[in-house]
Amino acid sequence: MIDIVFIGLSFLAISGAIAMIVYANPMYSALGVLISMLSVAGMFALLNATFLFMVQIIVYAGAIMTLILFILMFLNIKEEDLPKEPKKFQLIAIGAVVMIPLNVLILEAVSKLPAKDLSVIDSDFGDIKPLGKVLYNDWILAFELISILLLVALIGSVVLAKKRKSRLKDEIDPQTVPTSSQTNKGEQL
Amino acid sequence: MNSSLLVWIILAPLIGAILNGAFYFYHIKRNKVSELTFSLIGTITPLISFLITLYLFLQMYDSGVIFKQHLFTWLNIDKLNIDMALLGDNLSIFMSMFVTFVGWLIHIYAIGYMKGDEGFGKFFAYFNLFLASMLILVLADNPIILFIGWEGVGVCSYLLIKFYYGNKDNVLAANKAFIANRVGDFGFILGIIVLFFAMGGVNLSFESIESNLVGVEQSLLILGGFLLFVGAMGKSAQIPLYVWLPDAMAGPTPISALIHAATMVTAGVYMVARFHFLYIEIETIGLFIAYIGAFSALFAAIIATRQTDIKKILAYSTMSQLGYMFIAVGLGFYSTGLFHVFTHAFFKAMLFMGAGGIIIALHHEQNIFKIAQHRASLPIIGTTFLIGVIAISGIPPFSGFFSKDAILAAAFQEGQYLIYAIAMFTAFLTAFYMFRMYFILFVAPNKHTKEYVYTSKTITIPLVILAIGAIFAGFLNLPSVFGGEHLVDTWLGQLNSKTIHLSHSTEYVLIFASVFIALAGIIVAYNKYSNFDVYKPELEKGFIGNKFFIDELYDLLFVQTTKGISVFIDRVIDAKIIDAFIMGSSNTFVNIGKFVAKIQNANVRFYAATMLVGMTCIFVYIYSKLGL
Amino acid sequence: MISLSSYAFVSMILFSIGVIGVIARRNIFVIYMSIEMMLNGVNLFLATFARYHFNMDPQVVTVIVISIAAAEAAIFLSAIILLYRSKKSLDTDIFTSLSQGEKS
Numbered sequence: 037m038i039d040i041v042f043i044g045l046s047f048l049a050i051s052g053a054i055a056m057i058v059y060a061n062p063m064y065s066a067l068g069v070l071i072s073m074l075s076v077a078g079m080f081a082l083l084n085a086t087f088l089f090m091v092q093i094i095v096y097a098g099a100i101m102t103l104i105l106f107i108l109m110f111l112n113i114k115e116e117d118l119p120k121e122p123k124k125f126q127l128i129a130i131g132a133v134v135m136i137p138l139n140v141l142i143l144e145a146v147s148k149l150p151a152k153d154l155s156v157i158d159s160d161f162g163d164i165k166p167l168g169k170v171l172y173n174d175w176i177l178a179f180e181l182i183s184i185l186l187l188v189a190l191i192g193s194v195v196l197a198k199k200r201k202s203r204l205k206d207e208i209d210p211q212t213v214p215t216s217s218q219t220n221k222g223e224q225l
Numbered sequence: 226m227n228s229s230l231l232v233w234i235i236l237a238p239l240i241g242a243i244l245n246g247a248f249y250f251y252h253i254k255r256n257k258v259s260e261l262t263f264s265l266i267g268t269i270t271p272l273i274s275f276l277i278t279l280y281l282f283l284q285m286y287d288s289g290v291i292f293k294q295h296l297f298t299w300l301n302i303d304k305l306n307i308d309m310a311l312l313g314d315n316l317s318i319f320m321s322m323f324v325t326f327v328g329w330l331i332h333i334y335a336i337g338y339m340k341g342d343e344g345f346g347k348f349f350a351y352f353n354l355f356l357a358s359m360l361i362l363v364l365a366d367n368p369i370i371l372f373i374g375w376e377g378v379g380v381c382s383y384l385l386i387k388f389y390y391g392n393k394d395n396v397l398a399a400n401k402a403f404i405a406n407r408v409g410d411f412g413f414i415l416g417i418i419v420l421f422f423a424m425g426g427v428n429l430s431f432e433s434i435e436s437n438l439v440g441v442e443q444s445l446l447i448l449g450g451f452l453l454f455v456g457a458m459g460k461s462a463q464i465p466l467y468v469w470l471p472d473a474m475a476g477p478t479p480i481s482a483l484i485h486a487a488t489m490v491t492a493g494v495y496m497v498a499r500f501h502f503l504y505i506e507i508e509t510i511g512l513f514i515a516y517i518g519a520f521s522a523l524f525a526a527i528i529a530t531r532q533t534d535i536k537k538i539l540a541y542s543t544m545s546q547l548g549y550m551f552i553a554v555g556l557g558f559y560s561t562g563l564f565h566v567f568t569h570a571f572f573k574a575m576l577f578m579g580a581g582g583i584i585i586a587l588h589h590e591q592n593i594f595k596i597a598q599h600r601a602s603l604p605i606i607g608t609t610f611l612i613g614v615i616a617i618s619g620i621p622p623f624s625g626f627f628s629k630d631a632i633l634a635a636a637f638q639e640g641q642y643l644i645y646a647i648a649m650f651t652a653f654l655t656a657f658y659m660f661r662m663y664f665i666l667f668v669a670p671n672k673h674t675k676e677y678v679y680t681s682k683t684i685t686i687p688l689v690i691l692a693i694g695a696i697f698a699g700f701l702n703l704p705s706v707f708g709g710e711h712l713v714d715t716w717l718g719q720l721n722s723k724t725i726h727l728s729h730s731t732e733y734v735l736i737f738a739s740v741f742i743a744l745a746g747i748i749v750a751y752n753k754y755s756n757f758d759v760y761k762p763e764l765e766k767g768f769i770g771n772k773f774f775i776d777e778l779y780d781l782l783f784v785q786t787t788k789g790i791s792v793f794i795d796r797v798i799d800a801k802i803i804d805a806f807i808m809g810s811s812n813t814f815v816n817i818g819k820f821v822a823k824i825q826n827a828n829v830r831f832y833a834a835t836m837l838v839g840m841t842c843i844f845v846y847i848y849s850k851l852g853l
Numbered sequence: 854m855i856s857l858s859s860y861a862f863v864s865m866i867l868f869s870i871g872v873i874g875v876i877a878r879r880n881i882f883v884i885y886m887s888i889e890m891m892l893n894g895v896n897l898f899l900a901t902f903a904r905y906h907f908n909m910d911p912q913v914v915t916v917i918v919i920s921i922a923a924a925e926a927a928i929f930l931s932a933i934i935l936l937y938r939s940k941k942s943l944d945t946d947i948f949t950s951l952s953q954g955e956k957s
Binding site for chain 1: 855857858859860861862863865866867869870871872873874876877878879880882883885886887889890893896897900901903904905906907909910912913914915916917919920921922923924925926927928930931932933934935937941942943944945946
Binding site for chain 3: 826827829830833834
């Protein structure tokens with residue numbers, strides 16, 4: 037039973053990922069990613085990581101992907117604004133070939149690990165409470181730093197995306213962007 | 226005491242030149258200096274030289290002593306020993322006598338000729354410098370010092386030809402003179418070097434060369450003698466290096482008179498006479514010299530029959546007479562040739578000065594037909610001109626007859642009948658063109674009434690003095706056939722020149738033949754030109770009128786070729802090969818750098834891909850090493 | 854029985870697809886989502902190890918990674934808005950003003 041669930045979830049995850057890199061329209065890619073994330077959340081649940089399961093759905097699928105979809109719609113992208121990618125499939129194929137050695141290496145390494153006994157587990161493995169205990173006892177520094185990081189990200193995103201009315205030079209018209217011939221003159225010997 | 230006077234012959238005009246130059250600087254920078262100052266300095270110094278020379282001459286005449294003065298040792302390196310020394314033997318004093326005398330007269334003439342010219346002081350400075358250089362040449366004790374004077378007269382000739390440098394043609398003519406002389410000087414230097422090595426490196430004075438000449442192999446002597454004569458070809462305007470002489474008439478007339486008639490152009494003849502001990506050994510070169518002289522004489526005479534510029538006619542006649550001199554020295558008759566130098570100096574200088582007087586009187590008009598159209602009455606100049614023309618044609622008893630006849634007799638005696646024939650024909654042509662000039666200038670009828678133009682005394686008095694010389698100088702070397710005593714020949718006896726010893730009857734025949742030829746020329750000229758219509762001038766057309774197109778030929782052969790080669794080297798070799806190579810190698814490095822810099826193209830995906838490929842290689846390596 | 858190797862296999866596939874997406878696609882959104890995919894794959898790997906080696910630490914790390922991904926999302930998407938405003942295009946190949954050769 038678990039095996040079928042696992043196979044289904046993994047199939048969904050992988051196909052969602054493939055959908056992401058194949059489709060040209062970013063909306064379709066975003067939906068593919070969404071499916072993949074939900075499947076991964078399911079796999080977390082299979083692994084007794086219940087808190088992770090929830091966090092994955094809430095943060096990843098719920099917040100981050102939603103944000104991406106919002107930005108996609110905010111920018112109002114038309115078909116012709118999308119970059120033309122003529123060699124997409126060739127590059128994907130080449131990339132796949134290039135990634136094979138890494139995969140082979142890691143899988144072989146992992147398969148050589150000593151097998152552990154899986155039978156007896158605590159009933160509250162993966163719950164919030166044990167996780168919180170480890171988090172606040174062993175990983176307190178990382179926790180604090182994460183909070184600062186989130187603060188910085190909050191302020192940074194507001195600052196970056198603000199529309200600047202007075203400083204016109206920040207909005208560079210693509211027409212006046214210096215071309216290569218003009219900027220190379222200063223570099224000639 | 227007397228020997229130490231030798232250097233003052235040279236120093237007097239040299240100091241005059243320096244003084245005049247300094248005054249001229251002052252004249253143009255600060256205050257005006259009067260022409261009188263320049264004239265005084267310019268004419269007193271040649272007079273001093275002449276007086277010293279006269280004094281030494283009288284001493285030598287009395288006691289037969291030779292003056293030598295050693296000034297200082299210039300170079301003493303291993304075997305090369307060059308002394309700055311002066312030699313005053315019979316030949317030097319002989320040359321120096323008439324050089325200083327005629328030079329002095331022409332300096333006086335120049336006062337009147339250059340009057341009002343703003344470069345007056347500069348002219349006299351250069352003129353004195355020229356005289357100093359010529360005297361260095363004549364009084365030198367070894368060929369190197371002679372060469373210093375040789376170059377010096379070349380430089381002064383250049384400076385004076387381009388005296389009116391506002392007109393570019395004059396500067397070009399001066400360049401031509403200097404360059405043609407340079408070609409000759411190159412031969413001269415090579416000749417000296419050959420002699421130096423041929424004799425195994427001895428003291429280079431004339432005496433030591435003379436004594437060391439035995440035992441040197443003939444081919445080296447021939448080479449040396451030929452190369453030295455190349456220098457003479459340039460300096461004395463013989464074929465093929467004569468092209469500068471007609472163009473040199475662009476300078477003021479006093480310098481044409483002094484430099485290109487009496488002194489500088491005779492330096493070549495002097496040099497051959499000075500090296501008499503060498504040329505006696507190599508008779509083939511001597512014959513070559515004689516033939517060059519003969520052909521130059523003929524060539525120049527033919528061209529002169531068609532020229533219309535008064536000074537150019539005189540220039541070609543100078544070249545022709547120089548040819549005669551070379552015939553004489555080439556055949557070994559050194560004193561005969563030098564005697565012709567002597568008489569030629571008088572009448573040619575006089576002819577040039579007369580021409581200058583005419584030119585000034587008619588406001589710088591030089592075409593003989595235009596002069597004839599506006600003819601003025603110039604009695605003294607006309608008379609002296611006539612005397613000069615008669616003298617150069619070889620009519621007895623004027624001086625030209627004696628010297629020219631001696632040369633003809635020499636050619637005949639040596640059995641060189643071709644040279645004799647050429648020389649006789651040239652004598653005919655000489656009489657023809659000189660009288661053509663005279664008749665057109667003074668005799669052919671024109672429609673003006675002649676008005677008398679005053680010429681200043683500084684012009685006329687030297688003319689008269691030279692006329693006396695032209696008439697009577699011949700008697701200095703009266704041959705025995707007339708009962709004379711060969712004074713010049715005996716004076717120059719050191720040269721071991723050949724003498725004329727034909728039988729008296731042969732001599733009378735030859736004399737009659739030469740006089741007859743000259744008179745024939747005069748009669749032909751009279752028939753053609755005494756009633757010539759000067760309003761229809763002859764033009765310089767045709768093969769002869771264009772001087773056989775030699776100038777154009779030289780231009781094509783040498784100037785255009787050199788220009789073409791240098792343009793080729795500049796455009797092709799320099800720009801395309803050498804520059805391309807150097808710039809190309811530096812550009813190659815720059816381009817390689819630019820090519821490599823394209824890797825940094827700020828494309829993040831490209832960077833990520835590169836990193837991935839690198840990591841993959843590492844993973845493959847680890848995988849193979851781990852042996853999993 | 855699902856072994857560790859199976860989970861490892863899935864997570865490596867996800868990770869590789871993320872890497873391929875970064876290299877092969879030019880659309881900046883797809884690149885961002887590929888980065889998130891890579892993080893996802895790594896999270897899965899960590900959770901697997903937590904389960905099979907009976908340790909809570911990898912799960913804590915996973916939580917930390919997820920929160921970092923959230924912060925990164927904010928900044929990244931603000932940057933995308935900025936870039937779109939200035940270049941009016943979503944093509945990453947034209948953001949090359951730092952290059953030595955061709956510049957845009």
